Amino acid sequence: MKIHDKEVSLAATDLANYLSCPHLTILDLRLAKGIIAAPSWDNPHLRVLQQRGLEHEKAYVESLRAKGFSILDLSGEGEEKASQATWAAMKSGTQAIVQAGLGHGNWRGRADVLLRVEQTGNASLLGNKAAMRRC
Numbered sequence: 001m002k003i004h005d006k007e008v009s010l011a012a013t014d015l016a017n018y019l020s021c022p023h024l025t026i027l028d029l030r031l032a033k034g035i036i037a038a039p040s041w042d043n044p045h046l047r048v049l050q051q052r053g054l055e056h057e058k059a060y061v062e063s064l065r066a067k068g069f070s071i072l073d074l075s076g077e078g079e080e081k082a083s084q085a086t087w088a089a090m091k092s093g094t095q096a097i098v099q100a101g102l103g104h105g106n107w108r109g110r111a112d113v114l115l116r117v118e119q120t121g122n123a124s125l126l127g128n129k130a131a132m133r134r135c
Contacts, residue, residue: 001028002108008032009079011109057098057112064096064113073098079108086114090126 002009008029018025030036065071072089074082075098082101089097093116100114116126 001025001032003032007106009106009108011107060113061096061098064115069095071096071098074101075099077101079103082110083108090114090116 001011001014014025014028017028027036031038061071061073070093072085072094074085077085077099079101082099083103084101086097086100086102089100095116097114098112100111102109102111
């Protein structure tokens, strides 16, 4: 959860947190407003899981690269630029987008990898018979 220009911006994690514990949403909103400080404890197990996730993503992207996929990596881009670059890459036919920026209204998020998938049937906004699939 973030606040930018007095507008709350939400992600899928915020929805999952609310469904798990509505009180957590209140705490997250207070944190975003600067009313409370972030917890100062560190979870070493969480760090290990995050590292393994990053290693898995990197290996998967390398396997796509080895198959000859065209890949755009938006890992270092901010939310707004990543969203714009994601849409442009989808329209241009990029086969894989790493850390694709997605958003609608106040909802924002990142997909680890979006893959272009050719389909049978009608053409889409992404070109002739194409769609993107989140991996």
